[in-house]
Amino acid sequence: xxxxxxxxxxxxxxxxxxxxxxxxxxxxxxxxxxxxxxxxxxxxxxxxxxxxxxxxxxxxxxxxxxxxxxxxxxxxxxxxxxxxxxxxxxxxxxxxxxxxxxxxxxxxxxxxxxxxxxxxxxxxxxxxxxxxxxxxxxxxxxxxxxxxxxxxxxxxxxxxxxxxxxxxxxxxxxxxxxxxxxxxxxxxxxxxxxxxxxxxxxxxxxxxxxxxxxxxxxxxxxxxxxxxxxxxxxxxxxxxxxxxxxxxxxxxxxxxxx
Numbered sequence: 001x002x003x004x005x006x007x008x009x010x011x012x013x014x015x016x017x018x019x020x021x022x023x024x025x026x027x028x029x030x031x032x033x034x035x036x037x038x039x040x041x042x043x044x045x046x047x048x049x050x051x052x053x054x055x056x057x058x059x060x061x062x063x064x065x066x067x068x069x070x071x072x073x074x075x076x077x078x079x080x081x082x083x084x085x086x087x088x089x090x091x092x093x094x095x096x097x098x099x100x101x102x103x104x105x106x107x108x109x110x111x112x113x114x115x116x117x118x119x120x121x122x123x124x125x126x127x128x129x130x131x132x133x134x135x136x137x138x139x140x141x142x143x144x145x146x147x148x149x150x151x152x153x154x155x156x157x158x159x160x161x162x163x164x165x166x167x168x169x170x171x172x173x174x175x176x177x178x179x180x181x182x183x184x185x186x187x188x189x190x191x192x193x194x195x196x197x198x199x200x201x202x203x204x205x206x207x208x209x210x211x212x213x214x215x216x217x218x219x220x221x222x223x224x225x226x227x228x229x230x231x232x233x234x235x236x237x238x239x240x241x242x243x244x245x246x247x248x249x250x251x252x253x254x255x256x257x258x
Contacts, residue, residue, distance in 0.1 A: 004161050006187045008248040009153035010235050024138055025049045025067060029059045029085075030074035030100070035123060039072075042127035043134065056080035063094065070138060072098045074123070075108055083115045090116025096137045100125070153249065156232050160184045167230035179222045186236065186246035193243040219244055 026043060030036050031054045043050050051068070053059035055078050062068055071089055075082030082099075089097050099112035099120045112120040118137055121130060154168040163180035166172045175183060185202040186194070194202070196215045203215075219236060227233035237245045 004159070005253040006158045006160060006184075006250055007155050007253055008158065008187055008190070008235065008246075008250045009155045010232075010248055023047055023049050024069040025051070026070050026072060026134065027059060027062050027068040027095075028052045028072040029054075029056065029077065029082075030072070031055060031078050032074065036074075036100070038127045039125075039130045042131050046131055048134070054078070056082075056085055063089070068095050069141070070096050070098065070134060072100060072134075073117075074100055075112060076102070083111055086112060086117050087115045090118075096141050098133065098137060154230075156229070157253070158183060158187060160187075165226060165229050165232060167232065169230055171229055173225055173229045175222070175225060178218065179225060182218055182222050183226075186244065187248075187250050190246050190248050190250040193239060193245050195243045199244065 024047075026048050028036060028040065028050060030052070033052065033054075036052075040050055040052065051062060053062070057079055063071075073082060073086055073089070075086065077085070086097055086099060089095070096118040097116065099109070099117040100123045101108040101112060101120060102123055109120045109122070118140075119133060121133060125133075156168065157166045158164070159166075160180060160183075163175040163177065164172055165175060165183070181203055182199070185199060199215050199219075219238070223233035223236050225233070226236070235246055235248045237247050239245055
């Protein structure tokens with residue numbers, strides 16, 4: 001049973017789409033270094049790279065470089081309106097914003113949410129709760145980034161029965177039956193290294209004796225044809241040692257056929 005159609009998109013989700021991987025970078029903007037030290041220490045001990053800024057001006061170079069995964073912001077800043085900065089960061093969508101406000105100032109915490117903060121915590125929050133909140137915000141941001149990246153990927157459609165490949169621009173090429181069979185074999189195993197012998201077996205059955213060099217010629221011909229379809233041929237990668245890999249995100253479509 002094989003899929004009768006495939007949709008495939010070049011490449012994959014950008015590495016930074018998941019900020020929970022590696023060492024997430026946190027920018028903490030707060031002039032009160034003493035009161036936030038326990039939170040800073042907690043984040044650093046759990047693998048976060050934390051940069052602290054006393055003021056909006058001191059934080060600006062990092063913000064301009066988009067060099068952080070999350071911003072923790074005290075709204076009472078010595079040189080700027082913290083709520084206005086919160087709104088600016090929220091509108092720019094560069095990173096999630098967690099506002100830390102004075103525990104007794106309920107209106108300040110409510111205002112933080114109204115001005116675009118992703119969440120608000122009292123400044124007296126236990127460091128463990130702060131750590132959990134930061135992790136939750138980064139997980140949420142990672143999910144949103146993955147969904148956005150996947151939605152923005154340009155997608156080709158391959159009709160495996162008729163042999164048509166249609167590009168995101170609408171450009172269409174018609175493959176020969178042999179080329180369509182080869183693309184079907186590749187698209188059915190995205191990200192899998194297929195050596196010449198494996199491709200011969202997929203195309204001609206186990207025990208087939210077609211030469212490996214003939215497979216090279218077929219792959220080259222398919223790549224040339226697909227390259228005329230908005231560069232789809234670039235998804236077929238040649239690997240040292242006689243292997244090929246279809247580097248794309250592939251979704252079978254259109255039901256199944258014998």
